[in-house]
Amino acid sequence: MKIDSIGNWRRTHHTVDVKPELDGQEVTLFGWVQEIRDLGGIRFIILQDREGTVQITVPRKKVSGEVLSKSDALQKRFSIGVKGTVQKTEITPRGVEVIPKEIKIFSTASPQLPMDITGKVPANLEVRLDARALDLCREENIAVFKIQHAAVEAIRSFLFEKGFIEVHTPRIIASATEGGAALFPVNYFETKAFLAQSPQLYKEQLVMSLEKVFEIGPFFRAEESHTRRHLSEFVSIDIEQAFATAEDVMQLLEQLMQHACKVVKEKCRRELATLKHRLEVPEVPFKRLTYTKVLEDLKNEGVEIPWGEDIPTPAFRTLGKVHPYFYFITDWPTHSKAFYIKPRDDNPELCEGFDLMWRWIELSSGGTRIASKELLIERLKEKGLNPESFKHHLQTFDYGMPPHAGWAIGLERLTMMLTGKRNIREVTLYPRDRFRLTP
Numbered sequence: 001m002k003i004d005s006i007g008n009w010r011r012t013h014h015t016v017d018v019k020p021e022l023d024g025q026e027v028t029l030f031g032w033v034q035e036i037r038d039l040g041g042i043r044f045i046i047l048q049d050r051e052g053t054v055q056i057t058v059p060r061k062k063v064s065g066e067v068l069s070k071s072d073a074l075q076k077r078f079s080i081g082v083k084g085t086v087q088k089t090e091i092t093p094r095g096v097e098v099i100p101k102e103i104k105i106f107s108t109a110s111p112q113l114p115m116d117i118t119g120k121v122p123a124n125l126e127v128r129l130d131a132r133a134l135d136l137c138r139e140e141n142i143a144v145f146k147i148q149h150a151a152v153e154a155i156r157s158f159l160f161e162k163g164f165i166e167v168h169t170p171r172i173i174a175s176a177t178e179g180g181a182a183l184f185p186v187n188y189f190e191t192k193a194f195l196a197q198s199p200q201l202y203k204e205q206l207v208m209s210l211e212k213v214f215e216i217g218p219f220f221r222a223e224e225s226h227t228r229r230h231l232s233e234f235v236s237i238d239i240e241q242a243f244a245t246a247e248d249v250m251q252l253l254e255q256l257m258q259h260a261c262k263v264v265k266e267k268c269r270r271e272l273a274t275l276k277h278r279l280e281v282p283e284v285p286f287k288r289l290t291y292t293k294v295l296e297d298l299k300n301e302g303v304e305i306p307w308g309e310d311i312p313t314p315a316f317r318t319l320g321k322v323h324p325y326f327y328f329i330t331d332w333p334t335h336s337k338a339f340y341i342k343p344r345d346d347n348p349e350l351c352e353g354f355d356l357m358w359r360w361i362e363l364s365s366g367g368t369r370i371a372s373k374e375l376l377i378e379r380l381k382e383k384g385l386n387p388e389s390f391k392h393h394l395q396t397f398d399y400g401m402p403p404h405a406g407w408a409i410g411l412e413r414l415t416m417m418l419t420g421k422r423n424i425r426e427v428t429l430y431p432r433d434r435f436r437l438t439p
């Protein structure tokens, strides 16, 4: 088949912008063949681009021989260009169709695609992830990532507005930052290094100079657990703020959540409709429950957890039914949180760490940090970590570390909430987990 070059053709409209008001006007459209319906004398081609679809109608007797033979050759997922005339019509749902004057075929596609790109015949998730580039062409997936994009844009501008400076910290590091989660080792010249689990120690150091910082980027956890909410590579939205406490950054976080939901709800009406998801803009302040209160709530539901122990996933599911939207869990036992979280002055058994929950899923965690070097060394030892491995970080506490606090949100978990998707892999372009490293 002859493959056309783009030549001097340039897009005049996206498919969604082809409206009945343009009746009689010539347009140049680019995209992909989503569906072909042949009714003998007339052929309908659904042209898809990033913004939606439009019907290209080919009345056999009325188009040129060249257009006819090109349209006869088309198959699903061919990449094409169409120059044609817009026509108002009653027969398509959008009240418009395009009658082609010229068609260019830029590339062909396999006649046996690994899945139905219209989504009418559902494919299982593993099949879809194996052919992810094709799966991402489905309207539903385009909607998911447009919603994620709108959320990230809203978050960035919110934080800029509040005076935060965007930073980029190292991904190749020498020692662990998050005790619990495992590290991925990498060969670094003659020595061993690791992929960063979080920007925690760097963002804390940066409050000494830049005061209010944020970072959005990928981090790595060698998660053994294969769940619907864990990835080995996830995108973290981190903030850290000087001269602030947990309560200050919790207020910032709830306002940010409300803002992100509001922006997505306004800007992504079409995408939310495609996903059939009703997004609720939450009221602030969010509920604040102490860890001890959570245990009481769980006891009332028949789930008993001894004070001081971790809350297992099934218990969180129960809790999510009692508190169905956003809520904070505060006043965790100090030993259950990372070494850098500040114990309470009035009761060091409890700490100033918090989690932001959405139903049963942890969306974000953070807290007031320890600003005293001695206390930090003590906490490292209590956690069984060697202060010597943290000497470069500890040194920075001799340079005037201010009181500070911060948090991190998992972008994919946030996207699950915004889109109503139940598996984190659905909202990750190319997910990485215990069993998946490709594509």
Ligand code: AMO
Pocket: 178, 197, 198, 199, 200, 221, 223, 229, 230, 231, 232, 233, 234, 236, 238, 239, 362, 363, 364, 365, 366, 367, 406, 407, 408, 409, 410, 411, 412, 413
């Ligand atoms: P934490 O380990 O709780 O805290 O991570 C913060 C948030 O990141 C997301 N997240 C993940 N998402 C997908 N897959 C994973 N494996 C994964 N691990 C974490 C979650 C979680 O709430 N340094 C602290 C944050 C801070 O105190 O500022 C930290 O990393 O949404």
